[in-house]
Amino acid sequence: MSTSQTIVGTVLFSLMCASSAAPQAPPSVMYARVAYMTLKATTNPQGELKDTLAALERELSDALRLGRTGDARRLLAKGTALLGGTPWTEPLEYARSLVLRTDRTITDSSKPCVVRLEQIYSPSIALTRSLSARVSLRKRAQAPPRAAAPGGTAGQPPDTVVKEFGTLAPVGRDLRDTPFVMELDLDGVEDGTYRLRVDVIDADQVLGSATLTMAALRGLDGRLTRLSSGAAAVPDTLRAEVLNPVEYVRTVNLSRISLGAMDLAKELSVAEAALAAGTSGRDPFAGRMGDIKRHYVLKSAGEILPYRIYVPTRYDKTRAMPLIVALHGLGGSEDSFFESYEKRLPLLAEQRGYIIAAPLGYRPDGFYGWGVGEAPADPATRQLQERSEQDVMEVLARVRQDYRIDENRIYLMGHSMGAIGTWRLAAKYPDIWAAIGPVAGSGAPATVEKMRGIPQVVVHGDNDPTVSVAGSRTMVAEMKRLGVNVHYIEVPGGNHTSVVAPNLEAIVGFFDAHTKASRPAPAVK
Numbered sequence: 422m423s424t425s426q427t428i429v430g431t432v433l434f435s436l437m438c439a440s441s442a443a444p445q446a447p448p449s450v451m452y453a454r455v456a457y458m459t460l461k462a463t464t465n466p467q468g469e470l471k472d473t474l475a476a477l478e479r480e481l482s483d484a485l486r487l488g489r490t491g492d493a494r495r496l497l498a499k500g501t502a503l504l505g506g507t508p509w510t511e512p513l514e515y516a517r518s519l520v521l522r523t524d525r526t527i528t529d530s531s532k533p534c535v536v537r538l539e540q541i542y543s544p545s546i547a548l549t550r551s552l553s554a555r556v557s558l559r560k561r562a563q564a565p566p567r568a569a570a571p572g573g574t575a576g577q578p579p580d581t582v583v584k585e586f587g588t589l590a591p592v593g594r595d596l597r598d599t600p601f602v603m604e605l606d607l608d609g610v611e612d613g614t615y616r617l618r619v620d621v622i623d624a625d626q627v628l629g630s631a632t633l634t635m636a637a638l639r640g641l642d643g644r645l646t647r648l649s650s651g652a653a654a655v656p657d658t659l660r661a662e663v664l665n666p667v668e669y670v671r672t673v674n675l676s677r678i679s680l681g682a683m684d685l686a687k688e689l690s691v692a693e694a695a696l697a698a699g700t701s702g703r704d705p706f707a708g709r710m711g712d713i714k715r716h717y718v719l720k721s722a723g724e725i726l727p728y729r730i731y732v733p734t735r736y737d738k739t740r741a742m743p744l745i746v747a748l749h750g751l752g753g754s755e756d757s758f759f760e761s762y763e764k765r766l767p768l769l770a771e772q773r774g775y776i777i778a779a780p781l782g783y784r785p786d787g788f789y790g791w792g793v794g795e796a797p798a799d800p801a802t803r804q805l806q807e808r809s810e811q812d813v814m815e816v817l818a819r820v821r822q823d824y825r826i827d828e829n830r831i832y833l834m835g836h837s838m839g840a841i842g843t844w845r846l847a848a849k850y851p852d853i854w855a856a857i858g859p860v861a862g863s864g865a866p867a868t869v870e871k872m873r874g875i876p877q878v879v880v881h882g883d884n885d886p887t888v889s890v891a892g893s894r895t896m897v898a899e900m901k902r903l904g905v906n907v908h909y910i911e912v913p914g915g916n917h918t919s920v921v922a923p924n925l926e927a928i929v930g931f932f933d934a935h936t937k938a939s940r941p942a943p944a945v946k
Contacts (some may be wrong), residue, residue: 422722423842425781425856427474427724431666431904432921434856440937447844449786450493450494450497451751451753451786452786453493453494453497453501454481454493454497455751455769455887456497456523456572456886457497457500457501457504459886459917460501460504460505460606461474461500461504461886462886462887463886463916464504466504469502469521470503473498473503474503474504475539476504476938477496477499477500478500480492480496480677481493481496481497481500483766484496490852491541491542492542493542494517494541494542495518495542497500497516498514498517499811500732502517506907507701510935511544511545511546511547512546512628512629514544514545514546515546515629516628516629516630517541517594517629518541518542518543518544518622518629519538519539519540519596519619519629519630519631520538520539520540520541521536521537521538521539521617521619521631521632521633521757522536522537522539522600522633522642522676523535523635524635524674525536525635525674526633526634526635526636526673526674526676526680527635527636527638527640527641527670527673527674527680527685528607528636528638528641528642529638529639529641529667530607530608530609530610530636530637530638530639530640530641531608531639532614533600533605533606533607533946534604534605534607534635534637535604535605536602536603536605536617536633537555537601537602537603538592538596538600538601538603538619538621538631539594539596539597539600539601540595540596540597540795542805543595543597543598546592548594548637549790550623550624551590551591551592551593551594552590552591552592552593552594552621552622552623553588553589553590553591553592553619553621553622554588554589554590554592554601554603554619554620554621554622555587555589555619555622556583556586556587556588556605556618556619556620557582557583557585557586557617557618557633557714558582558583558584558605558610558616558617558618559580559581559582559583559615559616559617559618560580560581560583560584560606560613560615560616561616562579562580562581570735573597574628577690580616580618583611583615584609584610584825585605586605588622589601589603592621595781599686599701603619605617607637610637612636612637612638612639612686613636613637613875613909614635614636614680615634615635615637616632616633616634616635617633617634617635618630618631618632618738619631619632624776626790630670635680635682635852636680636685637717638685638689640671640902644668644689644693645666645670646815647693648663648664648666648667648689648692648693648696649664649667649694650700651663651700652664652696654695654699654700655695655700656699656704658665658704659695659698659699659705660699660718661716661718661725662691662692662695662705662715662716663692663696663699664690664692664714664725665690665692665725665727666685666692667692668724668725669683669685669725670685672724672827677886678784681754685853686835686889694916696811697852697882708798709732709737710732710733711731711732711734712729712730712731712759712767713729713730713731713732714727714728714729715727715728715729715730715819716728716893717815717816717819719783719808719811719812719815720797720808721808722783722808725873726780726781726783726812727753727754727755727781728778728779728780728812728816728819729755729756729778729779729819730773730776730777730778730779730782731759731766731767731770731771731776731777732775732776732824733770733771733774733775733776733779734771735774736776738824738825739825740825740826741825741826741827741828741830742774742775742824742826743774743775743776743778743826743827743830743831743832743855744775744776744820744826744827744831744832745766745770745775745776745777745778745823745832745833745834745929745932746777746778746780746816746817746829746832746833746834747766747777747778747779747834747835747837747839748779748780748782748789748813748814748834748835748836748838748839748843749781749782749785749836749838750835750836750837750838750839750840751785751786751837751838752785752786753785753838753839754781755779755780755781756779756783757779757836758777758779758836759777759779762791762836762918762921762922762925765922765925765926766925766929769925769926769929770929773929773933775929775932776820776824776826778816778817778820780812780813780815780816780936781813782811782813782831782842783805783808783811783812784805784808786805786838787805787806787808787810788805788806788809788837788838788841788845789806789807789809789810789813789838789841789843789846789913790806790807790810790813790841790842790845790846790849791803791806791845791847791851792811792844792846792848792849792865792868793845793868793871794845794850794865794868809842810845810846810849813842813940814850827936828937828940829855829936829937830855830932830936830937831853831854832854832855832856832857832858832932833846833847833853833856833857833858834857834858834859834860834928835858835859835860835930836860836861836862836918837860837861837862837882837887837888837917838862839859839860839862840859840861840862840863840864840888841859841862841863841864843857843858843859843860843862843867844857844859844865844872844896845864847871847875848868848869848872849871851871851874851875852871854872855875855876855932855935855936855937856876856877856878856931856932857872857874857875857876857877857878857936858877858879858880858931858932859877859879859880859882859893859896860879860881860920860921860924860928861881861882861885861887861888861893861917861920862881862888862892862893862938863888863889863891863892863893863895863896864892864896864897866898866899869896869899869900869903869905870903872905872931873900873903873904873905875905875907876905876906876907876908876931876935877905877907877908878907878908878909878910878927878928878931878932879893879897879908879909879910880893880910880911880912880920880924880927880928881883881893881894881910881911881912881915881919881920882911882912882914882915882916882917882919882920883911883912883913883914883915884914884916885915885916885917885920886913886916886917887916887917888917890911892909893909894911896914897909903929906935908931910927911922912924915943928934
């Protein structure tokens with residue numbers, strides 16, 4: 422699933438894409454709500470706009486409570502537009518209702534691709550005639566340098582049109598009741614990731630546009646079939662590696678996850694190499710060091726999940742080595758602590774001699790369980806969070822099995838949602854962790870008692886618009902009251918993401934100084 426995205430990364434993505442409809446398997450309403458609340462905190466609306474948004478948020482709460490996600494998306498789109506100074510008009514409401522869906526987000530370009538133009542909600546605009554759709558396949562242009570060339574303008578250049586499918590008609594006025602179905606010929610399109618764009622036209626006026634990010638690979642279906650049939654011949658330890666791209670394509674096409682930045686052609690080659698190694702009796706991961714991507718089957722979900730590890734070049738299986746489990750933020754992935762935050766954590770791991778294990782947490786919005794609190798009432802949320810926790814603990818178990826880990830030096834850290842998960846898992850499994858490092862998170866002060874024996878280094882910026890600094894302050898205050906060994910770093914002017922990279926060395930340094938074997942037992946109250 423992806424490129425590393427923290428909450429703010431997700432927020433910025435949501436805001437930049439506000440002019441077009443969401444793609445297949447759009448980000449959850451939670452992401453959109455976080456984007457809206459962050460923008461609101463940054464904008465700090467006053468007067469009539471503040472009152473308007475208060476009324477909108479009451480409607481939003483009702484929509485979410487009743488499970489009306491279409492209405493919730495409409496209200497969030499409206500609120501985001503108003504905060505950006507854009508009037509909420511009927512044409513804009515119509516434009517934001519449009520969405521493209523397909524059963525083959527990742528498709529074999531040698532076969533026709535069926536796509537549907539739909540609506541997330543019913544807009545209020547009065548349309549008096551049938552519409553038409555102008556359809557094109559585009560390649561996203563490379564971002565320009567930060568500074569514009571003389572006489573030019575900074576900003577994202579337009580996409581390159583790869584193939585035009587012409588103007589199709591008639592498009593119905595109610596796309597919720599009757600989606601507009603298109604069969605598109607992708608033959609001749611080079612392998613890669615594209616954006617399909619559909620402009621909805623009333624006479625000569627574009628009413629709105631919808632885009633769909635999709636991947637096309639010629640011969641994909643045959644390669645997936647060969648991997649599926651060959652997987653039975655490899656050892657159990659390699660089967661998930663062989664089947665990973667098969668599972669990825671399946672879950673994306675079922676809309677369980679969004680199409681991320683996975684280089685599918687590369688992953689297919691990796692899986693085919695694992696298949697060749699497995700059938701010849703070789704283990705391609707034996708003795709490997711450095712940055713490694715692995716996969717396994719989470720049995721409770723019946724899904725293949727990724728995790729990423731870093732093994733320092735000094736690793737020697739005859740000597741136990743410390744381990745850091747790193748939890749990503751909302752919208753991120755197992756790649757976040759490897760590709761984001763100036764890529765500092767793997768460098769520190771190499772320098773200081775740590776293994777890093779970074780799980781996905783089942784989904785980008787799993788929240789790593791609910792800790793020692795009450796389980797969510799909603800069954801779907803409860804299952805999501807339960808599997809998210811299971812994924813973390815399963816990855817931990819696998820790394821302990823595959824590498825010689827110092828059981829007195831297992832550490833847990835995370836950013837944003839990952840910091841929330843750090844406090845949840847520390848309270849639930851206090852005997853595992855030698856120390857923890859939550860960054861820009863929040864927690865329940867009532868859980869501090871459960872983890873009072875765990876040393877903590879806590880980082881937060883006092884200008885965080887996404888997760889208020891009060892979340893860390895209240896946790897730290899309770900720790901100090903209970904005599905927890907805590908080092909609190911509050912960064913003046915720091916926002917939600919700027920505080921991470923500069924403080925990773927301090928976090929790892931704190932881990933250097935604390936082991937389970939050396940820490941005193943917590944004082945009895």
